[in-house]
Amino acid sequence: MTTRKNSDDECEDEQRKKKMKTDDTRKSASDIQWQLKAVLADEVYESVKTDTAVYVTSLTDKSDMSRFIKFLCIEYPIPKLHHLKRVNKSRILLQIVDEVSEDDLKEKLVSEGFKVGEKFEIVHVPSKKPLTRTQYTEANKIWPCSIHENKYLERMLTGDVFNGEDMLKHEKYMQMAVDAAKRGGSCEKVGAVVVDPVLDQVVSDASDDRDKHPLKHATMVAIDLVARSQKGGAWPCSNLDFYLSPETSEPSPKVEHKKRGSNDGENAANSGLPYLCTGYYIYLTREPCAMCAMALVHSRILRTFYGCPSTNGALGTLAKVHLLKDLNHRFEVFSGVLRDKYSLNAEVFEAALLCITRCTVIATALLLDPETREEEENRSDRPLSGLRTATSLLLLQPSRDIQSKTSSFLSSPIRSFLRGTPECDGNLECCDVIF
Amino acid sequence: MEKWMRVALTRAKCALDSGEVPVGCLFIYRDEIIAEGSNIVNETKNATRHAEINCIDEIVAKYRDWRSVFKETHVVVTVEPCIMCASALHNLEIAGITYGCANDRFGGCHSVLDASRFYPKPCPVFSGVFGDEAMNLLKEFYKQTNPNAPENKVKVKKVAA
Ligand SMILES: [Zn+2]
Ligand SMILES: [Zn+2]
Numbered sequence: 001m002t003t004r005k006n007s008d009d010e011c012e013d014e015q016r017k018k019k020m021k022t023d024d025t026r027k028s029a030s031d032i033q034w035q036l037k038a039v040l041a042d043e044v045y046e047s048v049k050t051d052t053a054v055y056v057t058s059l060t061d062k063s064d065m066s067r068f069i070k071f072l073c074i075e076y077p078i079p080k081l082h083h084l085k086r087v088n089k090s091r092i093l094l095q096i097v098d099e100v101s102e103d104d105l106k107e108k109l110v111s112e113g114f115k116v117g118e119k120f121e122i123v124h125v126p127s128k129k130p131l132t133r134t135q136y137t138e139a140n141k142i143w144p145c146s147i148h149e150n151k152y153l154e155r156m157l158t159g160d161v162f163n164g165e166d167m168l169k170h171e172k173y174m175q176m177a178v179d180a181a182k183r184g185g186s187c188e189k190v191g192a193v194v195v196d197p198v199l200d201q202v203v204s205d206a207s208d209d210r211d212k213h214p215l216k217h218a219t220m221v222a223i224d225l226v227a228r229s230q231k232g233g234a235w236p237c238s239n240l241d242f243y244l245s246p247e248t249s250e251p252s253p254k255v256e257h258k259k260r261g262s263n264d265g266e267n268a269a270n271s272g273l274p275y276l277c278t279g280y281y282i283y284l285t286r287e288p289c290a291m292c293a294m295a296l297v298h299s300r301i302l303r304t305f306y307g308c309p310s311t312n313g314a315l316g317t318l319a320k321v322h323l324l325k326d327l328n329h330r331f332e333v334f335s336g337v338l339r340d341k342y343s344l345n346a347e348v349f350e351a352a353l354l355c356i357t358r359c360t361v362i363a364t365a366l367l368l369d370p371e372t373r374e375e376e377e378n379r380s381d382r383p384l385s386g387l388r389t390a391t392s393l394l395l396l397q398p399s400r401d402i403q404s405k406t407s408s409f410l411s412s413p414i415r416s417f418l419r420g421t422p423e424c425d426g427n428l429e430c431c432d433v434i435f
Numbered sequence: 436m437e438k439w440m441r442v443a444l445t446r447a448k449c450a451l452d453s454g455e456v457p458v459g460c461l462f463i464y465r466d467e468i469i470a471e472g473s474n475i476v477n478e479t480k481n482a483t484r485h486a487e488i489n490c491i492d493e494i495v496a497k498y499r500d501w502r503s504v505f506k507e508t509h510v511v512v513t514v515e516p517c518i519m520c521a522s523a524l525h526n527l528e529i530a531g532i533t534y535g536c537a538n539d540r541f542g543g544c545h546s547v548l549d550a551s552r553f554y555p556k557p558c559p560v561f562s563g564v565f566g567d568e569a570m571n572l573l574k575e576f577y578k579q580t581n582p583n584a585p586e587n588k589v590k591v592k593k594v595a596a
Binding site for chain 2 (some may be wrong): 213214215220223224226227230232233234235276289290291292293294295297298299300312314317319321324326327328427
């Protein structure tokens with residue numbers, strides 16, 4: 001907390017210019033204290049279900065085995081269970097119970113001269129092919145199976161997709177999104193930063209203005225500013241926000257080509273000219289709503305990173321819009337950037353707060369600095385929310401609806417935050433609804 | 436609603452002629468059109484500039500008390516709103532949505548996803564008014580290619596970064 005710059009002394013423009021420059025050299029990857037989590041399809045996390053009954057038998061004459069297997073593969077192929085091996089030591093998988101009656105099956109096998117067991121064993125096997133190592137191990141305990149191991153998926157599952165350098169970039173850009181969130185004029189503090197990962201360059205940097213305009217969620221604003229960087233756009237750029245000027249965003253084709261070529265097709269806009277958000281990453285302080293999530297699909301974003309999940313989020317919480325099979329574009333989503341550090345870092349704690357969409361008063365937790373207090377109290381022009389000056393003051397003001405769910409989530413990080421904040425008196429003056 | 440849908444279809448035809456997706460959209464407030472629009476995606480280079488979004492913009496600019504205006508506004512649109520637009524409309528607690536044909540690619544009312552379940556006060560949705568007419572316009576559009584899309588859409592290969 002004490003290391004935080006006093007942003008009030010600097011004019012906003014100056015600040016933003018500074019942000020554009022990389023000043024991360026002091027930091028190393030080992031400083032990263034948050035965990036990245038890929039938001040993957042539900043089926044990847046599912047446990048193995050033994051939902052299909054099959055007949056199993058063994059041959060009394062083992063020397064007949066290979067002829068028997070050949071016969072089964074031709075007469076009783078089971079495409080549905082292609083992932084399962086036919087043979088489990090001496091036991092042989094014959095057919096799905098629903099496909100044929102035991103008597104018919106036995107008759108047929110006997111008529112072909114196979115000496116099968118008196119009574120078929122019925123085994124329940126998984127009908128879904130394993131997608132992950134975990135599912136494979138689990139399924140294998142039931143019946144031997146095969147897997148097309150997807151190394152990338154395994155890395156996604158463990159969150160091991162990016163190297164240290166990349167992680168520092170994610171932290172840097174998410175920090176910018178947190179800053180954008182803070183400067184936004186609306187009650188709900190959300191920030192969005194669109195980045196060209198190949199050029200390591202910010203394309204747009206947007207705050208949330210939904211109180212004045214119901215569509216101006218940070219994500220929507222950021223997307224429109226990307227359009228503006230391509231000489232398009234529909235909304236005027238607020239003086240709180242930033243976009244790369246079209247001149248800068250279209251570097252000479254030569255440079256462009258070389259840089260992008262080196263990154264093995266990460267950028268789909270082959271022409272070299274940017275097209276929508278193709279090839280770009282977006283950093284959001286919190287999980288976007290369904291409107292914003294779909295806007296990212298329309299804009300063909302390459303990857304989305306967000307800090308915290310939100311109750312109305314559509315990239316993991318209520319839905320996974322980025323994975324809908326019917327849509328013409330899908331993208332990768334990672335959550336947890338800069339999360340889980342609340343007690344250590346005030347700014348990250350703010351990011352956590354930003355994920356709360358509708359809370360009631362958490363009133364004030366203050367504040368040994370009387371000057372700041374007065375200043376804040378005199379600001380009646382707009383409702384307070386979030387932590388405006390985190391160094392000495394924690395103020396949250398009511399937004400429209402009350403959701404009891406969020407309140408329990410909120411109370412513990414705030415308390416732990418206060419405990420680690422000697423400047424505050426540590427007392428929460430708050431509304432009974434919350435604590 | 437049929438009378439309004441006829442107007443919306445005319446707007447959709449105009450959009451087709453100017454090379455945008457043929458979607459016509461009207462916002463009806465107290466039996467009067469207060470906003471109408473079509474897609475301006477190519478013009479703005481912003482893939483979110485759908486007809487509904489443009490109309491919402493127009494109303495926000497026109498009415499100081501837009502919040503209450505939306506609650507009494509009925510949306511008439513030739514094609515099922517996409518997930519983004521349907522979400523925006525449910526969030527605004529609009530009075531109702533009437534659309535013509537389904538949107539198999541992006542539909543947010545029932546085709547791809549039902550966005551109403553994400554919102555505490557979803558609005559009622561009616562469908563099938565002049566659906567065939569709306570569908571024919573769309574078919575005509577998809578016969579032509581979108582001139583602004585990159586020529587060769589290379590499949591994005593995910594690189595382990
Ligand atoms: Zn949103
Ligand atoms: Zn739409």
